[in-house]
Amino acid sequence: MPHEPSDPARRSSGGTPTPEQRAHELHPARPRTRSDIRRWRRLLADERAEAAVYRDLAGRRTGEEREILLALARAEKRHESHWLDLLGPDVGAPVRGDLRTRGLGFLARRFGGVFVLALAQRAEARSSYAHDADATVTMAADEQIHEEVVRALATRGRNRLSGTFRAAVFGANDGLVSNLALVLGIGASGVATSTVLLTGLAGLLAGALSMGAGEFVSVRSQRELLEASSPSPTADAALPNLDVDANELALVYRARGMSSEEATTRADAVLARLAVAPSAGGLLLETGADGAPAADVDDLETHGTAWGAAVSSFLFFASGAVVPVLPYLLGLDGLAAVAVATALVGIALLVTGAVVGLLSGTSPLTRALRQIAIGLGAAAATYVLGLVFGATVG
Structure with a gap:
């Protein structure tokens, strides 16, 4: 020892x-x-x-x-x-x-x-x-x-980042994987290089717009649900006029999950505080045994803003989706373009996986390898389908 x-x-x-x-x-x-x-x-x-x-x-x-x-x-x-x-x-x-x-x-x-x-x-x-x-x-x-x-x-x-960061990571990875799969699948079918390039650019724009719109709707809907679950700030004005004997305030706490005894105790405590400080506000925002708000600011911060998530998702999808198109923009074609696109996407997937690992407090290497295995696995499956489709058409 x-x-x-x-x-x-x-x-x-x-x-x-x-x-x-x-x-x-x-x-x-x-x-x-x-x-x-x-x-x-x-x-x-x-x-x-x-x-x-x-x-x-x-x-x-x-x-x-x-x-x-x-x-x-x-x-x-x-x-x-x-x-x-x-x-x-x-x-x-x-x-x-x-x-x-x-x-x-x-x-x-x-x-x-x-x-x-x-x-x-x-x-x-x-x-x-x-x-x-x-x-x-x-x-x-x-x-x-x-x-x-x-x-x-x-x-x-992490909570301050999580809403926008989730959209950014999801957008970048979706852009990398989906557009690589699209480009490889079309390229493996034997079409002209110009067709592969046009398909990749169309996939970039369509995917980025779809991701941005989807994230906007998703985050906006989630925030609206959270806001709808939060007590109305104007309800406090009714508290001084309640019938103390009936104490209907206890019904609020019972509806929030308290037992009848706990609800009565909490309601009595709130009314007692109101008697001492008539101008006290925010009393109805308290809920549960710990008095935590039903939907507080931290919940809303965690989900981020709808516009922030939409813009992040659009930009990061586009930045990811452009990677597999780069070899074709630089004039490569055939297997050379496929090899370069796959290598570039692989590097990008390793980086995004490592970043997620770091932020989540887990092993960056494990997350990076998982990311590249999933991404390249999906692209390989599409490439094989493109080969089969091209051979069938031929």
């Missing part, structure tokens, strides 16, 4: 320990090796780099999020002190942290958005302290909790 740092006040000498004494107290039973020292220096560098990441992220925020990030930086500073104490006189010159931590620091200094928070969440999840004999139990627990803190901060950003 790792040794916790001892308290200097409890030492018989009563003085401040030297670095050599401090390092010996942390691991009195095991002599340090060159491998230990190298590993401790690397872990020290990683802690310093992670603390810098959180400070850089905090510099781009205000209010509560800034304070939370600065608190995480202070926690990493405590971990840094542990490795400094353990190294003692062997601390040596500063070394560089691992490549992933340095890359995260670079992004934090220049961007600082939800992508960086998602990467920081993954970095906290990779902590090895739970299995490191030289890390304390407290440090391992800290890292687990840090992951949840960063996850919560990243979730705020």
Whole structure:
């Protein structure tokens, strides 16, 4: 079990320990090796780099999020002190942290958005302290909790992005896959290159318009449903005139899912608050045992705006759909055009899959491989059908 740092006040000498004494107290039973020292220096560098990441992220925020990030930086500073104490006189010159931590620091200094928070969440999840004999139990627990803190901060950003981002990712992937399948299927049938190009451009325009219109209707309808489920802001005006004995306000809460007893208790509490503060507003917006709104602003933010989703979907579908057409626009034809189009779409699918993986806090590689397998699988099936159709017609 790792040794916790001892308290200097409890030492018989009563003085401040030297670095050599401090390092010996942390691991009195095991002599340090060159491998230990190298590993401790690397872990020290990683802690310093992670603390810098959180400070850089905090510099781009205000209010509560800034304070939370600065608190995480202070926690990493405590971990840094542990490795400094353990190294003692062997601390040596500063070394560089691992490549992933340095890359995260670079992004934090220049961007600082939800992508960086998602990467920081993954970095906290990779902590090895739970299995490191030289890390304390407290440090391992800290890292687990840090992951949840960063996850919560990243979730705020994900919620703000999710409506438009969903439309963008869906649009880009649909454009890549559907237009590649269309171009390969038509091309495999043996028609002229000009026909393949015209088909690809027509598919781009038709698909982008369809996606944009579909997203507009979908998001607009969803927001209207959420707004229809939200209590009317003008209903509060009726509360002062209610018959207190009948207390029909309890029926509202019963209709929202409370039991009769809970509804009566909540209604009595609301009327009591109204008696103390007659001008209080928003009382009917409270619902459920936790008082959360039926359809709050966060729900609407999660779905995004109808125009934002439509424009994102149109633009990203078009940007995806143009990729398989590029070889034909550049004058290629036959198998050369097919190979180049497939390669370009494959790269684009890997990138979009990796981005989704990063934002969702999962493995970018897994998501990228899944994306390319699905996309190229669909295109291959259409290409085979085009070959069969072309042979039949011939």
